[in-house]
Amino acid sequence: MLYFLAGLSIGLLCLLITHLRSGARRKALFERIHIQPEAQSFSYEAQIASAMASQSTTVRDLQTEIDEFNRVLQCSPLGYLKIDQENRLLWCNAKARQLLGIEPADYAAAPKLLLAIARSYELDHLIEQTRESQTECKQEWTLRSISPDPANVLEGPVYPLSGYGIPLSLGQVGVFLENRQEAVMLAQQRDRWTSDVAHELKTPLTSIRLVGETLRNRIDPGLVSWADRLLREVNRLSALVDDMLSLSHLEQRQQKHLEETDLVKLLYQAWQSLEPQAKLQDKQFEYQGPAQAIASVSSGLVYRMLLNLLDNALKYSPAGQRVHVHLQACDRGEIPGMLLDVFDCGPGFLEKDLPYIFDRFYRSDISRTRSGDDAIAKGTGLGLSIVQKIVEFHQGTVQAQNHPDTGGAWLQVWLPQSPPGADPAYTVSA
Numbered sequence: 191m192l193y194f195l196a197g198l199s200i201g202l203l204c205l206l207i208t209h210l211r212s213g214a215r216r217k218a219l220f221e222r223i224h225i226q227p228e229a230q231s232f233s234y235e236a237q238i239a240s241a242m243a244s245q246s247t248t249v250r251d252l253q254t255e256i257d258e259f260n261r262v263l264q265c266s267p268l269g270y271l272k273i274d275q276e277n278r279l280l281w282c283n284a285k286a287r288q289l290l291g292i293e294p295a296d297y298a299a300a301p302k303l304l305l306a307i308a309r310s311y312e313l314d315h316l317i318e319q320t321r322e323s324q325t326e327c328k329q330e331w332t333l334r335s336i337s338p339d340p341a342n343v344l345e346g347p348v349y350p351l352s353g354y355g356i357p358l359s360l361g362q363v364g365v366f367l368e369n370r371q372e373a374v375m376l377a378q379q380r381d382r383w384t385s386d387v388a389h390e391l392k393t394p395l396t397s398i399r400l401v402g403e404t405l406r407n408r409i410d411p412g413l414v415s416w417a418d419r420l421l422r423e424v425n426r427l428s429a430l431v432d433d434m435l436s437l438s439h440l441e442q443r444q445q446k447h448l449e450e451t452d453l454v455k456l457l458y459q460a461w462q463s464l465e466p467q468a469k470l471q472d473k474q475f476e477y478q479g480p481a482q483a484i485a486s487v488s489s490g491l492v493y494r495m496l497l498n499l500l501d502n503a504l505k506y507s508p509a510g511q512r513v514h515v516h517l518q519a520c521d522r523g524e525i526p527g528m529l530l531d532v533f534d535c536g537p538g539f540l541e542k543d544l545p546y547i548f549d550r551f552y553r554s555d556i557s558r559t560r561s562g563d564d565a566i567a568k569g570t571g572l573g574l575s576i577v578q579k580i581v582e583f584h585q586g587t588v589q590a591q592n593h594p595d596t597g598g599a600w601l602q603v604w605l606p607q608s609p610p611g612a613d614p615a616y617t618v619s620a
Contacts, residue, residue, distance in 0.1 A: 268366050271304075273317050275361030279304045289333070289351065289367050313353060317363045320355030327355040330370070350374050385438035388431045395431060399424045433572035436494070437550070440579040451492065453483040453528060453605075457515065460496040464504055472510045475500075479517030483528055486608040487584055495580040498573040499532045499601055506536035506599060514596070520604060527586070527606040534598035539590060547590040548578040574601075581605065 263270050269286030273279060278301035282292060290308040297307065305314055312331035320327045333351045350370040358364050402424060406417040454477075461468075461475050468475065503513040513534055520529035539547060546552045551571040574590070581588040586605040593600035 268368050271365045271367070272358070273304060273363045273365065274301060275321075277304050277314065277317060278302055279307055280362070286367055289369060313365070313367075316353045316355045317365060320357050320363050320365075321361060324357045326357070329353050329355075381438060384434055388434040388438065391427070391431050392435070395424055395428050399428065430572070433576060436576055437572060437579060440491075440576070440583060448486045448488055448608075450484055451487050451489040453485055453487075453492070453517065453530075454479065454481060456489060456493050457496055457517070460493055460500055463497060464500055468504055468513075471504075473504060473507050474512045475515070476512045477515045477517070479515075480519075483517055483519075484607070485528055485605060487605065491580045491583060492605075495577050495603070498577050499530075499603070502573060502601075503532055503534040503536075503599065507534040508536060511535040522604065522606070525606050526608075527604055530603040530605070531600065532603075533593040533596060533600035535596045536598040538592035538598050538600075544590060548574050548588070550575045577601070577603075 264283045266283060266285060269283060269289045271279060271282040271286050279292075279297045280301055282290075282297075286292065287294070290310065290313075292307055296302060304317070305311070310331075310333060312329060312333075316327060316329045319329075330350065330352050332348060334348050352368040352370050354366040354368075356364040356366070399421065402417055402421045406414060406421070409417060457477065465475075500513060500515075507513055511534070513532070516531040518529050520527055543552075578588055581603055584605050586603060588601065588603045591600050591602070592598065
């Protein structure tokens with residue numbers, strides 16, 4: 191009897207432990223699944239059946255959303271590709287197939303290396319850059335589609351593309367592609383129209399100025415102020431036409447005629463051109479940097495860039511203040527270059543204006559214009575656009591912001607000492 195009771199006790203203890211473990215597992219299961227409040231008073235079996243029905247409904251809803259998302263991507267006017275961690279194409283929509291010349295059979299059976307399907311090394315570089323940085327990346331390039339079949343090499347259409355890389359989970363990358371052909375054509379038509387109008391206006395404006403100068407010396411002294419006003423407006427229009435033509439020439443310029451130039455010497459030459467105006471307003475020039483800085487540039491274009499930068503700083507500096515210019519060596523990666531900082535002590539840019547500073551004809555808010563300064567209020571709005579085009583011509587960078595110390599406008603320009611792809615004869619050692 192004693193042994194029987196002991197065995198019974200052990201059996202009951204094991205049964206209790208099993209029951210407790212089963213209850214704990216059920217509790218954990220109920221915590222993982224969603225139980226409707228009205229079903230919580232039912233038996234465990236009924237609660238599980240209710241939860242399974244609810245989960246099935248949720249799965250169907252999610253599948254419906256996935257199908258709708260895929261349908262939207264399939265009909266999107268932008269191309270979309272999904273690439274795995276080994277740069278194999280997992281999926282792409284109809285627009286991407288059209289842009290890259292991909293056939294559904296190329297990847298339907300099994301994922302294939304993207305470069306084996308679409309020969310675009312710029313696209314491959316964008317994917318790698320997105321995966322390594324784990325940030326959204328953008329790149330623009332001209333697609334020259336070539337058949338990947340070496341036995342049947344055929345060149346397809348050539349058009350500009352924009353790519354937007356998005357990092358996904360498990361090392362995958364999503365890429366949106368946009369055909370920029372229409373935007374480029376519209377920009378070209380706009381530039382051509384602007385250039386044609388500027389050419390047509392140049393001759394009559396010159397004639398009007400000559401007539402105005404002649405009449406000024408022959409009219410009654412009481413009317414001279416009206417003639418002066420006419421001449422000021424004609425000169426402003428002439429400056430606008432000249433700036434428009436300069437932009438047109440910069441955009442059409444393809445070949446780079448570079449020469450070894452001392453940037454410091456050019457800087458002082460540009461300031462000498464503005465010095466008479468600076469003395470009238472008691473403004474000074476302060477330079478910090480090396481006594482000589484040799485770079486392979488187009489001296490005429492860089493002189494125009496420096497003239498525009500200094501002229502802007504001079505206009506917005508209060509009387510008795512300085513225009514600050516700093517120049518220093520600054521490498522970008524493996525490319526040696528020079529960093530130029532030009533800033534003033536004026537009111538600076540408004541935050542809302544900063545994204546548009548280099549846009550054509552963009553004029554900042556009137557609060558940046560000092561009262562009574564007619565020259566500033568009637569600027570052409572093309573000075574910084576020309577600066578940007580000159581910097582891009584030399585494969586450099588330019589950015590605008592407000593200086594943390596003076597609060598004035600701060601233009602920062604980086605120019606390579608020898609632009610990539612330039613004639614080796616013009617290469618300058620750092």
